Structure formats: structure tokens, C-alpha cells
Amino acid sequence: MIVADTTNVNTGKQYGVMVRLQIMFNSRGHLAPQFISCQHHVLDRILCLVMEKLGASTTSPNIEYFFIRNLINNYETLKSKFVNGTDEIIDRSGWRDDMRFLYHLTRVVRFHDEHGRFPLVEFKKLLKISNACWNSRAILAILAFIDARRRLKQVCLFICTAWAD
Secondary structure: OEEEOOOHHHHOOOOOHHHHHHHHHHHOOOOOOOEEEOHHHHHHHHHHHHHHHOOOOOOOOOOOOOOHHHHHHOHHHHHHHOOOOOOOOOOOOOOOHHHHHHHHHHHHHHHHHHHOOOOOOOOOOOOOOOOOOHHHHHHHHHHHHHOOOHHHHHHHHHHHHHHOO
8 A cells, every 4th residue: 555645646537656556566467555645635625625615725835814814823822811611621632743733722712612612721832834735824823713713723624523532
């Protein structure tokens, strides 16, 4: 099995890397490997389409959604002025820092959706922004939602349910 992003260089019907690898494997008497699209890249594309419906068109490699620059410039203010709840979200994921932060934020949004208030939010250092990195997009969208941008609720619920599950 081969897991890769869904760019044309990988998935092209004649000259894509996947087709070429499958031909190479067959020519050597091996079973052709199955190609599986990376779920993060597929879901990232869905997030892009949802964000564009909100009027947030971007051009690779920049992800200048309407909330990004303001959020980054005012992140310390958000952290200091945010009124935290008292309910703690226990995280036993064991993931690396960016995944742990994203997991925590998905649970924050789920808690808010269920209870109508925020729990204790553990703000972390912002990650390097990357157009290719699902985590950075998702984290920034959720932080913008926490920072009172309620029009991102649909996007954040997608991230915190469909993707997170």
C-alpha cells in the first residue's frame, strides 16, 4: 500500500508516481501496491472548500484566511483576556505537541457545542504556518472560533467531529 497526497504528480493516470510504481512492481512479478489518498490531504481540501464558501479564498502557499493575520498578531492578547472555564479536558493521547494541541482544541469546541461555554483552554505556542499542514490550518481555525469568530462554527465542528473522529 502507498499513502500519498492527491497532487497530480502522484495521481496522474499515465505518468503519476503511483501508476509508474504499480507498473514497476508488476514488471518484477510483484502485486501492484494499492494507492490510498492521505486522509489529511483529502480533508484539508474539504476544509479549503468550506472556507472558500465563507469568502476566504487563498492561494498556495499562503493561507491568508480572513482571520489569520489578526489572530497571529493578537494571540498573546487572546490568551491573556480569554475567560477560561473551570472544567478540565483530560488528554491521554500521547501525541506529539502539534497533534496534542489540535486534539485539545477539538475537545474544547465539542465541549462548547454541548455545554454552551468554554472549558479550561490550554493555550500553546502557535505552530509554524504551512499551506501543506492540516494541523496548522485546523488549529488556527479553532483558535479563531475561540476568539469570538462564531462564523467559523461550521468549519470548526467539521474539524472537531468528522476529521477528529
